Amino acid sequence: MGLLKKAINWGIRKSPWILHFNAGACNGCDIETIAALTPRFDLERMGVIQQGSPRHADILVCTGAVTLQTKERLKQIYDQMPEPKFVMAVGTCACSGGIFDGCYCVMGGIDKVIPVDVYIPGCAVRPEALISAVQKLLDTLKRPKKRGEEDAG
Amino acid sequence: MKPKKGNNRIVIPIGPQHPSLKEPGCFRITLEGEKVVHAEIDIGYNHRGLEKACESRNYIQTLYLIERVCGICSHTHSTAFCQGIEELAGLSIPPRAAYIRVIVSELERLHSHLLWLGVAGHEIGFDTLFMYSWRDREKVLDVLAEVCGNRVNYGINTIGGVRRDLDESMQQNIAKVIAFLEDQLKYYLDLALTDPTLSARLAGIGKLSREDALKYGAVGPVARAAGIMEDIRIIEPYAAYIEVPVKPVTDTRADVLGRTVVRIQEMLESLEIIGYCLKNLPGGELTVKAPRRIPAGEVISRTEAPRGENIHFIRANGTDILDRVRVRAPTEANWHGMKHMLEGEYLADVPITIAAIDPCYSCADRAIVINSERKTEMMDWQGLREYSIDWYKKRGLDLSAVKMPERKIYI
Numbered sequence: 001m002g003l004l005k006k007a008i009n010w011g012i013r014k015s016p017w018i019l020h021f022n023a024g025a026c027n028g029c030d031i032e033t034i035a036a037l038t039p040r041f042d043l044e045r046m047g048v049i050q051q052g053s054p055r056h057a058d059i060l061v062c063t064g065a066v067t068l069q070t071k072e073r074l075k076q077i078y079d080q081m082p083e084p085k086f087v088m089a090v091g092t093c094a095c096s097g098g099i100f101d102g103c104y105c106v107m108g109g110i111d112k113v114i115p116v117d118v119y120i121p122g123c124a125v126r127p128e129a130l131i132s133a134v135q136k137l138l139d140t141l142k143r144p145k146k147r148g149e150e151d152a153g
Numbered sequence: 154m155k156p157k158k159g160n161n162r163i164v165i166p167i168g169p170q171h172p173s174l175k176e177p178g179c180f181r182i183t184l185e186g187e188k189v190v191h192a193e194i195d196i197g198y199n200h201r202g203l204e205k206a207c208e209s210r211n212y213i214q215t216l217y218l219i220e221r222v223c224g225i226c227s228h229t230h231s232t233a234f235c236q237g238i239e240e241l242a243g244l245s246i247p248p249r250a251a252y253i254r255v256i257v258s259e260l261e262r263l264h265s266h267l268l269w270l271g272v273a274g275h276e277i278g279f280d281t282l283f284m285y286s287w288r289d290r291e292k293v294l295d296v297l298a299e300v301c302g303n304r305v306n307y308g309i310n311t312i313g314g315v316r317r318d319l320d321e322s323m324q325q326n327i328a329k330v331i332a333f334l335e336d337q338l339k340y341y342l343d344l345a346l347t348d349p350t351l352s353a354r355l356a357g358i359g360k361l362s363r364e365d366a367l368k369y370g371a372v373g374p375v376a377r378a379a380g381i382m383e384d385i386r387i388i389e390p391y392a393a394y395i396e397v398p399v400k401p402v403t404d405t406r407a408d409v410l411g412r413t414v415v416r417i418q419e420m421l422e423s424l425e426i427i428g429y430c431l432k433n434l435p436g437g438e439l440t441v442k443a444p445r446r447i448p449a450g451e452v453i454s455r456t457e458a459p460r461g462e463n464i465h466f467i468r469a470n471g472t473d474i475l476d477r478v479r480v481r482a483p484t485e486a487n488w489h490g491m492k493h494m495l496e497g498e499y500l501a502d503v504p505i506t507i508a509a510i511d512p513c514y515s516c517a518d519r520a521i522v523i524n525s526e527r528k529t530e531m532m533d534w535q536g537l538r539e540y541s542i543d544w545y546k547k548r549g550l551d552l553s554a555v556k557m558p559e560r561k562i563y564i
Contacts, residue, residue, distance in 0.1 A: 019170075020175070021170050021177075022175060022176045022177055022199070022514075023177075024177075024198065024199050024200075024201055024515075025199075025224070025515065026221040026222065026223055026224040026227075026306075026515050027175070027176065027223055027224035027225050027513060027514075027515045028221070028224025028225075028227070028305035028306055029224070029305075030175040030176065030224070031175070031224060031225060031268060031305065032304070032305060034175065034287070035287065035290075035291070035294075038271075038283075038284055038287035038288065038291075039284055039287065039288040039291075040287075040288060040291040052171070054170070064199075065201065067198065067199065067200060067201055069197055069198045069200065070169065070177055070198050070199075073169055073170060073177070073198075077170055099217070099218055099221055100201045100202075100203070100206070100221075102206070103201050103202035103203065103205065103206045104202040104205060105200050105201055105202040106201050106202065123221075123306060124224060124303075124304065124305035124306060126304065
C-alpha cells in the first residue's frame with residue numbers, strides 16, 4: 001500500500017460519506033437506513049454523513065432489487081463517484097433480488113449491475129446490522145487486502 | 154420541453170436520485186426566473202411487476218408479497234388483501250383479531266406520520282424537528298417490534314385473523330408509549346400553529362383548493378386539509394372500526410400547513426383509538442380456519458392507509474392461486490393534483506410541496522395498459538344507471554323500478 005493510498009484510507013475511515021440510492025425497494029430498508037442516521041442509532045458518531053451528490057460520496061448505500069428503469073441511473077451514479085468507492089447492498093432484495101426475484105421488471109441483485117463490497121441481508125435490514133456493516137467495511141481499510149480474501153459483510 | 158430562443162425559461166431536471174427524497178422519481182421543472190411555469194412528473198422507477206408476481210403464488214405467499222408493496226404502510230396493504238379474501242371465502246374474523254388489526258394499523262399511522270413530520274422538517278431545513286420526531290418514532294417502532302416481531306413489514310395479518318396475540322405486558326408498553334407521545338404531539342401541534350418561522354414557511358404553499366381536490370381525486374390528508382371529509386374508517390368502517398369511535402379530522406387551510414396540522418391531529422386521534430381498543434379488547438380466538446382454495450368471484454376492498462384511501466381489487470378463480478390483484482395505493486390518486494400544486498410556486502417550495510402529499514413511489518408505481526385503438530367514452534351517473542338497467546334486462550332482471558339514491562359528498 002503506497003503512502004498516498006494509506007493517507008486516503010485513513011481519511012475515509014474517519015469520515016465515510018454515504019450516498020443513498022433506492023434502486024427499486026419497497027421503502028422498508030430506506031427508512032431503516034435513515035433511522036440509522038437519527039438519534040437512537042446515530043451513525044454520525046462514526047463520521048458518517050448522508051450526502052446528496054455522488055461526487056462527494058465514498059460509500060453508495062443501495063437498497064432494493066434493480067428495476068429495468070433504474071439500471072442505467074445506478075451505473076451513472078456509480079461512475080460519477082470518485083475513487084476509492086465502496087458499495088453496500090442493503091437488504092435481501094439488494095443482495096439477490098429477494099422476494100421480487102423473477103419479476104418481469106426486475107434485474108436481480110445490485111451485483112448484476114455494479115460491483116458490491118458489502119452484502120447486508122434482512123427484510124428489512126435492522127439499523128444495528130447497518131452499523132455493524134459500516135464498521136466491518138472500515139476495518140478492511142486498515143490493512144491491505146490479501147489475495148483471495150473475502151470482503152467484509 | 155426545450156427552452157426557446159429569446160425567452161428566459163430554464164428546465165431543471167430533478168432526480169431520480171435526489172438529495173432529499175428517499176425514493177427515485179424524476180421531475181422536470183420549467184422555470185421563469187424563480188417561478189415554476191411547467192412541471193412534468195416522471196415516475197415508474199420503482200415498478201417491479203408485483204401484481205403479475207402475485208398471479209403465480211398461492212394466497213399465503215401472495216399475502217407476504219402484497220405486504221412488500223410498501224415498507225411504510227405494509228399493514229394496510231395486507232389488511233386490505235386479507236379482508237378481500239375473507240369476504241370471498243365468507244369468513245368473519247374473531248373480534249379480538251379485528252381489534253389487534255386496528256391497534257397495529259393505528260401504530261402504523263403513528264410511525265408513518267412521525268416519519269413524514271421529520272421528512273417535512275428536513276425539507277424546509279429544520280433538521281432539529283427531523284431528529285426529534287424520528288427519536289419519538291423509535292418508541293413506536295419498539296412496540297411494533299414487540300407486538301409483531303419486526304420493525305418494518307409486520308407480517309401480523311393472516312387470512313382469517315392475526316398471527317400473534319397481544320399479552321398483558323405488551324398492552325402496558327403500548328399504554329406507556331401513548332402517554333409519552335401525547336405530550337410530544339401536543340408540543341408539535343403547538344409548534345406548527347404558533348411558531349412564526351414554521352407557519353410562515355408552510356402557509357400558502359402547495360395550494361389545492363376544495364374544488365381542485367375533488368377534481369383531481371385527492372385522498373387522505375391532502376383532501377382532508379382541503380375540507381373534504383374522506384376517511385374510510387368513518388364512511389365505510391372495516392375491522393373493529395365498526396365499533397371504535399373515530400373522530401373526523403379536517404382543516405380548511407388547503408395548503409402544506411393544513412396538511413401538517415391534519416396529520417398531527419390525526420396522530421392524536423390515533424392515540425385515542427389505541428387507548429379505546431386496549432380498554433375494550435375482547436377475549437377469544439385469534440383466527441378462524443381459512444380454506445386453501447378460495448371460491449371464484451371478484452371483490453373490492455378498501456382501507457384507510459396513513460396516506461389516504463387504499464383500494465385492492467381481487468379476482469379469484471376457485472383455485473389456490475388468484476386470478477388478478479390490482480392495488481390502487483393512495484399516492485397514485487394524489488399524484489394527479491401535483492402538477493397543479495407545483496405550477497406557480499417558487500423553486501424553493503418545490504421539495505416541501507412534493508413531500509407534503511407524503512409520496513410513496515413504491516406504492517404508486519403500478520403499470521396501466523392503455524389500449525389506444527379502442528374508443529373510450531365517458532358516462533355520467535345517469536348514463537351509467539341506464540346502462541346497468543339494460544345489462545340486467547338482457548339477463549332477465551328488471552331493476553328500472555329501483556330508485557336512484559342521492560349521491561352524497563361527505564363534507
